[in-house]
Amino acid sequence: xxxxxxxxxxxxxxxxxxxxxxxxxxxxxxxxxxxxxxxxxxxxxxxxxxxxxxxxxxxxxxxxxxxxxxxxxxxxxxxxxxxxxxxxxxxxxxxxxxxxxxxxxxxxxxxxxxxxxxxxxxxxxxxxxxxxxxxxxxxxxxxxxxxxxxxxxxxxxxxxxxxxxxxxxxxxxxxxxxxxxxxxxxxxxx
Amino acid sequence: xxxxxxxxxxxxxxxxxxxxxxxxxxxxxxxxxxxxxxxxxxxxxxxxxxxxxxxxxxxxxxxxxxxxxxxxxxxxxxxxxxxxxxxxxxxxxxxxxxxxxxxxxxxxxxxxxxxxxxxxxxxxxxxxxxxxxxxxxxxxxxxxxxxxxxxxxxxxxxxxxxxxxxxxxxxxxxxxxxxxxxxxxxxxxxxxxxxxxxxxxxxxxxxxxxxxxxxxxxxxxxxxxxxxxxxxxxxxxxxxxxxxxxxxxxxxxxxxxxxxxxxxxxxxxxxxxxxxxxxxxxxxxxxxxxxxxxxxxxxxxxxxxxxxxxxxxxxxxxxxxxxxxxxxxxxxxxxxxxxxxxxxxxxxxxxxxxxxxxxxxxxxxxxxxxxxxxxxxxxxxxxxxxxxxxxxxxxxxxxxxxxxxxxxxxxxxxxxxxxxxxxxxxxxxxxxxxxxxxxxxxxxxxxxxxxxxxxxxxxxxxxxxxxxxxxxxxxxxxxxxxxxxxxxxxxxxxxxxxxxxxxxxxxxxxxxxxxxxxxxxxxxxxxxxxx
Numbered sequence: 001x002x003x004x005x006x007x008x009x010x011x012x013x014x015x016x017x018x019x020x021x022x023x024x025x026x027x028x029x030x031x032x033x034x035x036x037x038x039x040x041x042x043x044x045x046x047x048x049x050x051x052x053x054x055x056x057x058x059x060x061x062x063x064x065x066x067x068x069x070x071x072x073x074x075x076x077x078x079x080x081x082x083x084x085x086x087x088x089x090x091x092x093x094x095x096x097x098x099x100x101x102x103x104x105x106x107x108x109x110x111x112x113x114x115x116x117x118x119x120x121x122x123x124x125x126x127x128x129x130x131x132x133x134x135x136x137x138x139x140x141x142x143x144x145x146x147x148x149x150x151x152x153x154x155x156x157x158x159x160x161x162x163x164x165x166x167x168x169x170x171x172x173x174x175x176x177x178x179x180x181x182x183x184x185x186x187x188x189x190x
Numbered sequence: 191x192x193x194x195x196x197x198x199x200x201x202x203x204x205x206x207x208x209x210x211x212x213x214x215x216x217x218x219x220x221x222x223x224x225x226x227x228x229x230x231x232x233x234x235x236x237x238x239x240x241x242x243x244x245x246x247x248x249x250x251x252x253x254x255x256x257x258x259x260x261x262x263x264x265x266x267x268x269x270x271x272x273x274x275x276x277x278x279x280x281x282x283x284x285x286x287x288x289x290x291x292x293x294x295x296x297x298x299x300x301x302x303x304x305x306x307x308x309x310x311x312x313x314x315x316x317x318x319x320x321x322x323x324x325x326x327x328x329x330x331x332x333x334x335x336x337x338x339x340x341x342x343x344x345x346x347x348x349x350x351x352x353x354x355x356x357x358x359x360x361x362x363x364x365x366x367x368x369x370x371x372x373x374x375x376x377x378x379x380x381x382x383x384x385x386x387x388x389x390x391x392x393x394x395x396x397x398x399x400x401x402x403x404x405x406x407x408x409x410x411x412x413x414x415x416x417x418x419x420x421x422x423x424x425x426x427x428x429x430x431x432x433x434x435x436x437x438x439x440x441x442x443x444x445x446x447x448x449x450x451x452x453x454x455x456x457x458x459x460x461x462x463x464x465x466x467x468x469x470x471x472x473x474x475x476x477x478x479x480x481x482x483x484x485x486x487x488x489x490x491x492x493x494x495x496x497x498x499x500x501x502x503x504x505x506x507x508x509x510x511x512x513x514x515x516x517x518x519x520x521x522x523x524x525x526x527x528x529x530x531x532x533x534x535x536x537x538x539x540x541x542x543x544x545x546x547x548x549x550x551x552x553x554x555x556x557x558x559x560x561x562x563x564x565x566x567x568x569x570x571x572x573x574x575x576x577x578x579x580x581x582x583x584x585x586x587x588x589x590x591x592x593x594x595x596x597x598x599x600x601x602x603x604x605x606x607x608x609x610x611x612x613x614x615x616x617x618x619x620x621x622x623x624x625x626x627x628x629x630x631x632x633x634x635x636x637x638x639x640x641x642x643x644x645x646x647x648x649x650x651x652x653x654x655x656x657x658x659x660x661x662x663x664x665x666x667x668x669x670x671x672x673x674x675x676x677x678x679x680x681x682x683x684x685x686x687x688x689x690x691x692x693x694x695x696x697x698x699x700x701x702x703x704x705x706x707x708x709x710x711x712x713x714x715x716x717x718x719x720x721x
């Protein structure tokens with residue numbers, strides 16, 4: 001093997017190795033570093049998805065002294081249940097939406113993750129996305145926002161604060177998925 | 191007799207894994223229920239399958255959005271078009287979308303039926319051909335015009351606003367008996383007043399001997415040349431829609447597909463019929479609805495009584511100027527540039543979750559809006575689609591294209607402007623377009639500029655579709671459509687379609703009554719075929 005050919009091969013190997021290290025590092029950066037949810041964690045969502053969802057709910061529904069925050073209302077828990085009960089199409093879509101949101105700062109030129117930002121910066125980022133984000137991130141943020149708001153305001157705990165009298169029927173019939181999900185969380189058969 | 195999933199599983203475990211009937215109907219919404227009832231009443235043995243659950247009003251309905259939405263809608267109400275610009279609501283329960291619908295009962299505009307005849311060669315579906323069926327259905331469902339007693343304060347305000355603007359408004363024909371005016375129509379009627387299929391045609395079918403199997407997904411239809419003989423059915427878990435592992439077989443002399451605007455083309459594509467029938471999944475329309483909200487100085491009670499008592503008909507017809515060129519897309523033969531119209535406007539009825547999802551903003555700004563809940567009143571414009579969508583399968587997953595460009599976009603913008611003008615004329619002090627950037631106007635002079643500046647990014651406006659069809663349209667031959675004038679799938683002997691999939695274009699008004707009238711024709715055709 002002549003020197004120039006050897007140099008070329010060495011260069012290719014070196015570049016490949018560097019790319020592999022970069023890819024591994026990128027993957028690690030994208031997919032790791034999320035806290036394990038613990039015993040009260042999700043049934044369906046991953047640790048990463050759970051973190052992103054909680055981070056989103058924290059800014060969409062911060063609550064105050066006169067209004068319950070979304071995390072206290074259990075909105076994240078209900079969305080985990082919705083994902084668990086959904087078919088493959090809807091599950092895949094929800095996962096995609098959370099991925100897009102988490103890495104949306106990159107699309108706006110900011111080398112960080114949504115869930116890694118403090119709440120104030122997360123709220124600002126949502127506004128930036130809505131104002132001038134690419135189509136994919138705008139629609140992802142808005143679908144997630146609408147889902148979170150739907151679930152939060154379906155909760156009877158907030159009706160008092162908004163002047164809604166509520167249903168005329170007293171007997172509550174949770175949907176079958178909710179019952180099955182609760183059973184699984186409590187270690188019973190669905 | 192209605193048999194639900196767990197009972198089906200027990201029966202299969204006991205060795206009962208095949209059914210033989212004259213007619214198997216797939217889907218129990220307005221199309222399937224009417225066809226099933228009429229055929230059962232003629233003495234045929236009829237089996238109705240629905241992949242959704244059976245929910246009894248007294249046992250299961252509780253007027254709570256969080257509990258009822260996943261029960262009544264396919265994909266738990268979370269299906270969107272591919273570009274995420276349109277939320278797609280489709281029924282998925284015994285009774286189909288009629289259980290969550292508004293019970294609006296409009297006949298097809300005669301001009302639209304003439305258009306289908308002239309441009310698509312549709313025969314036997316003119317107004318006079320449907321008149322008897324319409325009359326029978328209206329009598330059966332107790333259809334009447336919404337009167338003052340069924341008019342909530344928001345509807346009354348909108349009517350006054352329309353009158354002030356000089357716009358034509360009409361009372362909405364609706365299908366209710368002994369209505370309690372509770373305002374929970376969208377979550378299923380607890381009082382059995384709204385004439386959904388659950389309390390009308392399905393009981394008729396059962397009384398005539400038909401059986402209904404809930405939680406049963408029609409998986410595969412097996413054919414020998416032109417004739418389909420067997421249907422493989424999988425029992426699904428109600429809590430997640432996934433197969434339980436139990437399956438059975440249905441042998442029938444005729445099959446009627448009535449799985450709805452999404453379900454029917456999806457089923458046909460999964461059968462591989464898209465190769466033989468080039469129109470399967472094409473020409474989809476969605477009747478998209480745009481919601482615009484007004485902030486009123488006092489309570490408007492929008493969530494009580496029936497949702498829509500008045501309909502603004504002033505803009506129902508799309509208007510075009512022949513002297514100003516032709517639109518790129520002119521599916522209905524419009525001549526000239528679009529100048530406005532192509533939609534109807536009604537009041538919007540939204541309980542807190544639905545309203546919260548549609549309102550703009552987040553954090554404190556959204557919360558502030560929601561605290562004004564009793565004083566928020568909305569309008570819905572239902573657009574007559576002009577651009578065709580498409581349903582395809584990729585790796586067994588549905589891909590649904592719903593274009594909001596071209597003439598659809600123009601109609602949407604005109605509708606938004608009219609909705610805003612109506613709300614201001616009705617006493618709203620501020621109007622919200624519901625868009626992501628929270629565009630608002632307080633004076634009619636601001637509307638044109640505000641609407642022109644609205645983003646066209648998918649999802650920027652909270653658009654929704656609850657009536658979908660066109661994916662298996664009628665046509666005289668296989669080259670022109672999926673079914674013939676007898677609603678029989680071209681190139682088959684015994685498969686029929688009874689839902690809005692067969693409409694060649696959107697209808698321009700609520701589709702339920704016309705789907706039901708078409709089911710009369712389907713029942714006649716099936717009976718003629720079976721003898």
